[in-house]
Amino acid sequence: MTTPKLHELGAAQAATLLARRELKAEDLVRACLERVAARNDDIHAFVHLDAVSALAQARALDAGPVRGPLHGLPIGVKDIFDTSDLPTGYGSAVYAHHRPAADAASVALCREAGAVVLGKTVTTEFAYFAPGATVNPHNALHTPGGSSSGSAAAVADHMVPLALGTQTAGSIIRPAAYCGVVGYKPSLGRVVGAGVKSLSPTMDVIGGFGRDVRDVALLGAVLTGDLRLLEGHEHGTLRIGLFPSPSWPQADADTQKAWEQATQALARNSDSCQDVAMPQDFDELIQLQKDVMTFEMARSLSFERLRHREALSPQLVALLDTGISIDGATHAARLQRTAEWRLRIDALFERHDVLLTPSTMGAAPAGLAATGDPLFCRSWSLLGLPAVHLPFARNAKGLPVGLQLVGRMGEDHKLLAAAQRIHDRLRY
Amino acid sequence: MTTPKLHELGAAQAATLLARRELKAEDLVRACLERVAARNDDIHAFVHLDAVSALAQARALDAGPVRGPLHGLPIGVKDIFDTSDLPTGYGSAVYAHHRPAADAASVALCREAGAVVLGKTVTTEFAYFAPGATVNPHNALHTPGGSSSGSAAAVADHMVPLALGTQTAGSIIRPAAYCGVVGYKPSLGRVVGAGVKSLSPTMDVIGGFGRDVRDVALLGAVLTGDLRLLEGHEHGTLRIGLFPSPSWPQADADTQKAWEQATQALARNSDSCQDVAMPQDFDELIQLQKDVMTFEMARSLSFERLRHREALSPQLVALLDTGISIDGATHAARLQRTAEWRLRIDALFERHDVLLTPSTMGAAPAGLAATGDPLFCRSWSLLGLPAVHLPFARNAKGLPVGLQLVGRMGEDHKLLAAAQRIHDRLRY
Numbered sequence: 001m002t003t004p005k006l007h008e009l010g011a012a013q014a015a016t017l018l019a020r021r022e023l024k025a026e027d028l029v030r031a032c033l034e035r036v037a038a039r040n041d042d043i044h045a046f047v048h049l050d051a052v053s054a055l056a057q058a059r060a061l062d063a064g065p066v067r068g069p070l071h072g073l074p075i076g077v078k079d080i081f082d083t084s085d086l087p088t089g090y091g092s093a094v095y096a097h098h099r100p101a102a103d104a105a106s107v108a109l110c111r112e113a114g115a116v117v118l119g120k121t122v123t124t125e126f127a128y129f130a131p132g133a134t135v136n137p138h139n140a141l142h143t144p145g146g147s148s149s150g151s152a153a154a155v156a157d158h159m160v161p162l163a164l165g166t167q168t169a170g171s172i173i174r175p176a177a178y179c180g181v182v183g184y185k186p187s188l189g190r191v192v193g194a195g196v197k198s199l200s201p202t203m204d205v206i207g208g209f210g211r212d213v214r215d216v217a218l219l220g221a222v223l224t225g226d227l228r229l230l231e232g233h234e235h236g237t238l239r240i241g242l243f244p245s246p247s248w249p250q251a252d253a254d255t256q257k258a259w260e261q262a263t264q265a266l267a268r269n270s271d272s273c274q275d276v277a278m279p280q281d282f283d284e285l286i287q288l289q290k291d292v293m294t295f296e297m298a299r300s301l302s303f304e305r306l307r308h309r310e311a312l313s314p315q316l317v318a319l320l321d322t323g324i325s326i327d328g329a330t331h332a333a334r335l336q337r338t339a340e341w342r343l344r345i346d347a348l349f350e351r352h353d354v355l356l357t358p359s360t361m362g363a364a365p366a367g368l369a370a371t372g373d374p375l376f377c378r379s380w381s382l383l384g385l386p387a388v389h390l391p392f393a394r395n396a397k398g399l400p401v402g403l404q405l406v407g408r409m410g411e412d413h414k415l416l417a418a419a420q421r422i423h424d425r426l427r428y
Numbered sequence: 429m430t431t432p433k434l435h436e437l438g439a440a441q442a443a444t445l446l447a448r449r450e451l452k453a454e455d456l457v458r459a460c461l462e463r464v465a466a467r468n469d470d471i472h473a474f475v476h477l478d479a480v481s482a483l484a485q486a487r488a489l490d491a492g493p494v495r496g497p498l499h500g501l502p503i504g505v506k507d508i509f510d511t512s513d514l515p516t517g518y519g520s521a522v523y524a525h526h527r528p529a530a531d532a533a534s535v536a537l538c539r540e541a542g543a544v545v546l547g548k549t550v551t552t553e554f555a556y557f558a559p560g561a562t563v564n565p566h567n568a569l570h571t572p573g574g575s576s577s578g579s580a581a582a583v584a585d586h587m588v589p590l591a592l593g594t595q596t597a598g599s600i601i602r603p604a605a606y607c608g609v610v611g612y613k614p615s616l617g618r619v620v621g622a623g624v625k626s627l628s629p630t631m632d633v634i635g636g637f638g639r640d641v642r643d644v645a646l647l648g649a650v651l652t653g654d655l656r657l658l659e660g661h662e663h664g665t666l667r668i669g670l671f672p673s674p675s676w677p678q679a680d681a682d683t684q685k686a687w688e689q690a691t692q693a694l695a696r697n698s699d700s701c702q703d704v705a706m707p708q709d710f711d712e713l714i715q716l717q718k719d720v721m722t723f724e725m726a727r728s729l730s731f732e733r734l735r736h737r738e739a740l741s742p743q744l745v746a747l748l749d750t751g752i753s754i755d756g757a758t759h760a761a762r763l764q765r766t767a768e769w770r771l772r773i774d775a776l777f778e779r780h781d782v783l784l785t786p787s788t789m790g791a792a793p794a795g796l797a798a799t800g801d802p803l804f805c806r807s808w809s810l811l812g813l814p815a816v817h818l819p820f821a822r823n824a825k826g827l828p829v830g831l832q833l834v835g836r837m838g839e840d841h842k843l844l845a846a847a848q849r850i851h852d853r854l855r856y
Contacts, residue, residue, distance in 0.1 A: 084731065098529050105626075108730035189763060190756070193629055194728040198533075198622040201629075225727070226756030299653070300622040302536035303512065328618070328654030332838050335617060343771075410760050 025072030121150025170374025180400025188384030298323025532623030549578025598802025608828025616812025726751025
């Protein structure tokens with residue numbers, strides 16, 4: 001085994017070395033900046049960078065006490081998180097010159113824990129579907145996924161060990177799958193959203209990307225304040241529920257193959273895999289997710305809809321116009337239905353610790369005009385359940401393939417522990 | 429009955445005249461501006477005002493088509509809502525010169541519906557406890573309540589017919605009670621929060637103030653998009669649950685008298701009043717609300733906590749320091765407990781349409797160094813239930829007294845219809 005180059009170190013590995021003072025934050029930040037300098041013109045993961053400030057922050061960390069679990073780690077921040085010292089454009093020309101007055105709370109928490117914000121990563125327009133400039137690091141003709149495109153690509157391409165993202169439909173799990181990194185979407189309501197552009201408060205969740213479950217657990221512990229996320233090992237037998245989902249017919253050959261590979265590998269060990277009894281009408285959640293998101297986005301982006309219509313993409317205008325025509329009584333009934341579904345699905349976890357389910361229909365599609373379909377993520381987003389994408393295979397074109405693990409509401413520590421064990425089994 | 433002066437017109441009354449073109453928006457806005465000019469140096473309800481722009485907007489509305497339910501109505505906006513054309517200070521010296529890039533979504537929705545933002549109203553520091561300059565319009569030596577101090581006082585003093593506010597603990601219901609106006613806190617999750625300073629996402633709700641239930645229903649319909657809020661009459665018999673709450677021993681003589689007056693008046697008509705079977709341990713919700721809010725505020729205000737500590741009030745610093753020391757695992761258990769309580773209390777509404785319960789311990793306390801205690805609001809805030817304050821009496825000192833009506837989650841239209849009927853009965 002060769003020693004990894006500094007910029008290739010995983011977050012958890014690097015954090016250990018940094019805390020022991022066996023690695024300088026300045027050296028790690030410099031290595032990552034060099035990687036960005038070498039690669040960003042091709043990948044377009046970062047939209048704003050401040051190398052001078054990042055190096056200064058790293059030197060200050062090296063000179064002081066160990067600040068917290070992210071001490072000295074460079075991170076990428078999706079450009080819908082406000083930053084007080086870097087421009088914040090929300091992926092839209094409307095905010096091309098915007099300089100927020102404050103850091104988003106989640107950014108401030110990462111900085112408090114010792115992270116160095118290397119720069120802002122590309123997002124789609126207001127984290128919806130109009131793509132940014134990022135390409136897939138594994139094949140520049142393929143989409144990196146969205147909306148956290150730059151964060152997933154930056155981590156996949158070893159520009160940073162960790163990056164922040166958000167998910168409303170599939171914006172963490174999908175780019176993680178397409179770029180072949182671990183994506184972690186926490187339980188709804190566990191990470192405060194202050195200072196992150198709000199789209200659909202019923203579903204918006206802050207999370208992030210790393211190259212190993214241990215890496216995203218580190219980030220998750222800081223974002224949620226829940227140190228159980230760092231424990232990392234689940235004792236006893238795992239009850240893994242197999243949940244191909246009603247959308248399974250839309251999974252392509254790559255996803256089908258990954259599914260077979262995973263279920264076979266997991267069947268060979270002491271954990272138990274059981275088919276989940278599919279809840280009747282589960283597929284209605286997909287349309288429900290779309291409807292709730294459409295209503296809420298049209299209202300959340302009211303200022304932009306009313307004052308900057310001409311600067312929005314046609315697909316966003318179409319969404320907002322549809323959404324603002326939905327009446328609030330209909331929406332209220334949908335929120336009620338959502339609440340009923342959340343209860344109903346919670347009951348599944350009496351029999352299963354985690355659910356194994358597809359992340360995407362397949363590997364990253366060719367083309368950069370769209371960011372792929374969040375089909376397999378929508379239901380879990382609406383339900384608010386914690387989820388992790390686990391990359392563990394490649395298709396014939398060399399593009400990453402993997403699966404998603406979904407946990408019980410609020411039990412992120414159990415999900416991450418299970419994800420770590422399962423990921424280790426699938427990779428080796 | 430004398431004809432009210434223009435600035436004394438209620439929102440619903442004025443809206444009807446404006447829509448019929450029997451009243452000019454310019455005249456109404458001018459009358460309100462004159463009232464502000466005459467009174468604001470005493471009451472300190474508004475912190476920012478732009479008379480020239482407000483009049484220009486009014487003239488534009490008079491010259492064009494009727495825009496929506498709030499056409500031509502001047503409104504006050506609590507200064508924790510972002511406004512693109514007025515400074516936004518969040519009640520803190522940290523943001524003394526802050527100019528947001530966009531309107532909060534709720535402000536944009538009001539403008540879309542034809543409202544004219546007259547100005548920004550005083551809030552406590554980051555909508556927590558450190559008071560702003562506002563005094564109670566009924567007695568300048570008494571607090572107006574907080575945190576939506578200026579909005580409640582502006583409506584009470586006839587400076588504007590409507591004003592926007594927010595509630596996390598008791599910041600709509602309490603100032604409404606102290607100032608003697610109708611306050612409406614919608615169901616959690618029905619009004620999008622984009623562009624409003626976020627404190628505790630588990631509870632933050634946007635609502636507002638008027639001088640009649642019909643007035644706040646108009647505002648509520650625009651904020652939620654639910655036109656059922658305008659229907660206003662509930663057919664059939666109301667099942668009113670009497671819920672003095674476990675905190676009843678802390679209600680003073682004024683609140684006790686209001687309670688007797690209301691229950692006697694309501695017993696004389698066809699609606700049924702029944703004692704609610706008090707759920708065991710209901711009083712634990714008060715501490716639970718404090719704990720959840722403390723954890724989330726410490727994280728939501730992380731940037732201010734880390735970068736502007738010296739500019740924060742000692743009481744806010746104390747709260748944030750306590751909050752950041754709470755571990756996320758403990759918080760997760762509290763969120764789980766909150767979810768259980770929400771289900772449990774929902775079951776009460778099988779037997780009662782609305783709950784009658786105190787809003788405050790009594791009338792506005794003397795003194796301006798504090799904004800009163802949200803004791804009787806905390807549980808409903810944590811539960812996320814819609815609530816209305818109904819003012820209907822005065823104490824011996826001439827200060828307003830009233831009670832709170834709480835509805836079932838998501839059934840704001842039923843709550844407002846019931847509130848209108850009950851308010852009409854209590855006042856006459």
